[in-house]
Amino acid sequence: MTTAVAAPFRFFSLQVVRTRPLSPSLVRVTFGGEELREFHSNGCDQSLSLFIPAEGQTEPVVPIELGDGWWQAWRELPDDVRAVMRSYTLRSLRRDTLGRTTEIDIDFVLHGVDPGADTPAGPASRWAANATAGNRVLLLGPAIADNRAIRFRPADDTDLVLIWGDETAVPAASAIIESLPAGTRARVWLEVQHAADIQDLATEADAEITWFVRDQRVDGGTEGSPMALGALRDAQLPDAERPYVWIAGESSHIKTLRRHFVGERGIDRRRVTFVGYWRQGMTEEQLRAAE
Known part of the structure; x- marks a missing residue:
């Protein structure tokens, strides 16, 4: 069960559908899930907050039932339990014939995942490098297509x-x-x-x-x-x-x-x-x- 966080945003419970390496530094992860039917975005640089499981966890732990108080409650969770949150932008989405979102793509930068890297990989890079179909995540994303997390807004008279x-x-x-x-x-x-x-x-x-x-x-x-x-x-x-x-x-x-x-x-x-x-x-x- 999910709850609204700060309209027009809400949590979406998703799972990995597939992954595809794009380059040495980028991997594309495709997510799906029934709740995506309520995901709406018309922006090309739509910002999202992704929650992945903490080390040793199989699902991300986020107190999503607390409404607007979820943020402070999430921060107060133990470090070894609290889901890791990272900000990303939507790369693309696909819709069914009724216009409902069925899949979304997020491209991850893989910093430090190679052996001997100067800077160790962070938790999100490690997760993305090893993601497989069925891995579960939570996404804080838009329930309204035109929302304040879209920043690319050129004026109509832009030349x-x-x-x-x-x-x-x-x-x-x-x-x-x-x-x-x-x-x-x-x-x-x-x-x-x-x-x-x-x-x-x-x-x-x-x-x-x-x-x-x-x-x-x-x-x-x-x-x-x-x-x-x-x-x-x-x-x-x-x-x-x-x-x-x-x-x-x-x-x-x-x-x-x-x-x-x-x-x-x-x-x-x-x-x-x-x-x-x-x-x-x-x-x-x-x-x-x-x-």
Whole structure:
């Protein structure tokens, strides 16, 4: 049994249907379940909260029966019992002939799962790397299609779409790019770890997509400076009177890029959407506590 959390969101009890490796750094996990019939979203960068079982648990433990008080009750659960929560974006969904959602896809970045990795994998990466059909999760997601966890909202008069994202934002950026209608002008910069992480994205838009690969970096830049910044400063953008910018990824990177678009490019800050998906050196628990 589930309960509303903060309308228009609710918990969905789901299970893994299948998994598919996309690249050395990405795996796609498909989820299904009867409750998905009540899952509604019309956004390309729909944010979700995923709850996976704690180490040694077979199902995620979340006090979903407490209504709006579930968050504090979840935090007070013992560490070895409390489900692990991580934020993701919806990659895609499929509906039946009646328009009800039947499956959803979430792409997971696999940080540190390779033997000898410099930074050990976190619980979500470990879980995704080993997920199999039938594994159970809880999802805090939308029950209303147009909800506040959708951030990509260009104005109707937008005449140029500009997008930047690191690998954590590639799923959302990819969904956005694929959704852009014919005639839309778009310039896109995406940053990934390996050349094999580059994906072929189909779109009807007039989209120029540039990929940056950190494994091939030779400029001596630091972790705190996105690879795209130099290229963006040098880029000759198409003439546009009403551009819209969407940037997402590591928090310090998007702040730097926002300053570039607003301060250096002179784009109206009201037409710039920036979303911090993670922060260098902090776990999601630490980030939420800081916020």
